[in-house]
Amino acid sequence: MKITAADVIVTSPDRNFVTLKITTDEGITGLGDGTLNGRELAVASYLADHVVPLLIGRDPHRIEDTWQFLYRSAYWRRGPVTMAAIAAVDVALWDIKAKAAGMPLYQLLGGASRNGIMAYGHASGRDLPELFDSIRQHLEQGYRSIRVQTSVPGVNAVYGVAAQSTDGLRYDYEPARRAPLPAEEDWDTRAYLRHLPGVFEAVRNEFGPELPLLHDGHHRMTPIQAAKLGKELEPYDLFWLEDCTPAENQEALRLVRQHTTTPLAIGEVFNTVWDYQTLISEQLIDYVRSAVTHTGGITAMRKLLDYAAQYQIKSGIHGPTDISPVGMAAALHLDLAIHNFGIQEYMRHGAATNEVFRQSFTFTDGYLHPGEQPGLGVELDEEAAARFPYQQAYLPFSRLKDGTVHDW
The missing domain is CATH 3.30.390.10 (Enolase-like, N-terminal domain)
Known part of the structure; x- marks a missing residue:
């Protein structure tokens, strides 16, 4: 061939x-x-x-x-x-x-190690009532684990809070805006650190101790700020705190680890095993967050996760809507086959995307499955794809109150 x-x-x-x-x-x-x-x-x-x-x-x-x-x-x-x-x-x-x-594909990777793939959804709100409604909606959709993101008083726009359209319909948070220039957003880390523990206290009081809760810090904290937040969130038993600080400086996670037992997930912006070498060998994280799409494919991700498995570190593969259904299917086949699976991020694509990419994977009672079709189980409708030409889009960026560009 x-x-x-x-x-x-x-x-x-x-x-x-x-x-x-x-x-x-x-x-x-x-x-x-x-x-x-x-x-x-x-x-x-x-x-x-x-x-x-x-x-x-x-x-x-x-x-x-x-x-x-x-x-x-x-x-x-x-x-x-x-x-x-x-x-x-x-x-x-x-x-x-x-x-x-x-x-x-999962059969070629050694066959299934589980019956289904636990997924988490993205709940968010501009205030507690809206956040609670979002959590309930995700529970009704079948999610058994929930990522919680919330607005911060005094900050106009916060990563991870779903946009509300004028027609009242909600599409999973899409920060890449179709415009000639990126949108500018504001940020205040101290306000965020003051606000967030109270949010998780309210969520636990409303939904009880059993629901797995996750949160994404999106690289916005220094190591000592991340350590402080991780410690303050310990009473609320998070499944993980994600990207609490920029981890390109892998040694920075030593400081975070010394101060908190909140599990840590890192790596959605990483691209190779070298980005993780210290984090894994010193057991400074609990979950690997890379995407199959951004980390060299199935071949590289399988090796990375086998390395992590030696240290009881599990997978948490990146899976928002900037991963196409092709990339999501690849992740699911890998999730099903590896032993050290942790959890899979899953955001539902819109109707137009599902028209272009015809998928065999399923989501039932909180669990994903890649399906039994030969290969990935995704086919591309090229005629449908041609009806949706490329449109320039940028992710936003953040500035502090004094105008300094900050991590978005």
Whole structure:
């Protein structure tokens, strides 16, 4: 079998997505997700201009060899653009291999280690009544674990609080706005630290001790601020506190770990195992948050999670709506197969996205399953995709009260 074509498809149904479609001389096709929110065209160009010419004529079954070739032959390694491009190729090749075998992909990864994949949803509100309503809505939808994000008094816009449209319909929080320039938001860490513990106290009082609760700090705290928050949240028994401080400085998590027993999840902006080396070997985190799409695909993520398993660290794969259904399906097959699964982030895509990407994965009673179709179980409707051309979109950015640019 040989690769005869590789096409980069950029489409924007509910948001921008980059998809790689690889075709073989036996007529088998595979899909890979190369979406990088706010920098989609950089990956599309990397793929179309630099990677696709290298794929034609290659054996699609040589997945490990192709991964190493794309990672090492360019000389310049790592980084979100490179690793998203490699991930798109890797996942597409796994899709082809599983289709050729006539099996759902998870079977090629060793088979199922569980019956279903526990998912968490994103609840949010501008005040406690709205937050409680959002939590109840997610419980009614079947979620058994809930991420809690809330507005902060005195701060106009806060990450993770779902936008309310003028027609009253709610779509899962989409911060990438279709506009020529990124939106500017404000931020006050001290106000956030004063407000958040009381929110979790109220949520626990309303919904009881059993409901797993998560929270995302979105890299906005210094290590000592993160340590303080983690300690103050201990009475409310969080499932995890995510991205409490920028973890590029991996040693910073030592300080956080010394002061709190709140479980820590890190890594949605990471791209390789090297970003985690100290965090894992010193057991400074509890959950790995990388996305299959941004971390070199299934091949690399499986190795990363096997490394984490040696230290009883579990998976918490990134899965918001900036991961296409192709990337989500790849995550679910991996989730089902690995032993050290923790939890899966899951945000529902909109109707237009589901029209473009036809999926076999299911969500029932709080559990996801990738389905039993051969391959990933996702097919791309190219005619539908063509009806939604790319639209420029940027993530927001934050400034402090004095005008200093802060981590968004």
